[in-house]
Structure formats: C-alpha cells, structure tokens
Amino acid sequence: EAQVTQNPRYLITVTGKKLTVTCSQNMNHEYMSWYRQDPGLGLRQIYYSMNVEVTDKGDVPEGYKVSRKEKRNFPLILESPSPNQTSLYFCASSSGASYNEQFFGPGTRLTVL
C-alpha cells in the first residue's frame, strides 16, 4: 500500500531533550516536506526537500533541522525542543515536481513540557 508513515505518532518530552520524528514514504517520491499545524494558525511549512541531499527552509524553520540521505526518508530533528514547538506535525511527499499531488502522513502529536 502506497503510504507516508511517521513515528512516533504521539510523544511527550521535556524542554531541551533532543528528539527525532521519522518520516518514510514507499512511493519513490522526490519531494518531501514537513508541516506543523496549530490552532488558529493552520498548517505551515517547516522544511522541504526536492531530492536526496537537497533541503531548504519553509516558513517556520527556527528550532528544527532536517536531512535527506535517502530518497524514502526525511527525518525532522528538534535539537533542543521548547514548549512553543508543541504541535501536530505532518510529513508530506509528492512525485516529480513539488507541485504535484501531495500525500500526507498520519501526523505526530508532540507535547514539550
């Protein structure tokens, strides 16, 4: 089944404890991106990747890092999480150009205490 998977689905952590949220797709998509969803603010892009080893900042990249060493994986790294990073995170992917149909993962609900 074609899908985008994220792990973990739920995470409660404390300020400053480094964490990684994994994202993997099995559709051989070139483009992948991360969004966060917050009440009243909607979905905003954090980082995106056009292909392996090609990443760039979205609208709200502060406090996050990404890497794209393999085509199928695009992990989101929070080096020193803070309470304002408490949010619902989504990974997305699309084939070929970035503006093709986007497929989203199930989301990761992160709480930083």
Next chain:
Amino acid sequence: KQEVTQIPAALSVPEGENLVLNCSFTDSAIYNLQWFRQDPGKGLTSLLLIQSSQREQTSGRLNASLDKSSGRSTLYIAASQPGDSATYLCAAFSNSGYALNFGKGTSLLVTP
C-alpha cells in the same frame, strides 16, 4: 505571500442537503489547488487536485471548481451524509514557492 481564506469557518447542515464550501486565494499564479479532508486528530486525506489549466474535477459526490482569474475555488458536496462530517481544507501551490499554502479550514457537521 499567498493567502488562502476559507468561508465559512463552520457549517452545520441536515443530511441529504447539497452544500458548497468556499476557498479564495490572493495570488492567481498557482500551479494547482488541492482539497483535503481532516477528521479530528487525524491526518489529511487528499480529495481532489485541480491543476491550474483545469476548471474542475469530480470524484463521486464531490466536485471542485477553480477560477484563477477571481482567485476562487469551490468544493461542492452532493447529498451530504453524516460520514462527511470533518474539516475541509483547501491549499494552493503557488508558482513562487515550494509549499502548499493552506486555508484554516471549514468544519462541517452533517446531522442525521
């Protein structure tokens, strides 16, 4: 920057009614517009994608239209059912960026 607005923010209709959800965007230079459905606490399910060269797309009881000149898209749901209750999001992919710009969504409740 592309701004996407969805009106109304919430809508309640009785089962069986036909309804229209509205989406407007400020920059007409878009590659495509995508409609999603989101159930509470869940991920986004893609409903319809309209390329910039298209005027509408249909899938089952859903029909989405796109008018770039006026900066508007509509999602038409025919014969609504309680299972259609969810938040509907529209998102535009602008020529100038590499991200979907989302509206804040319309929360739909279909009552039996």
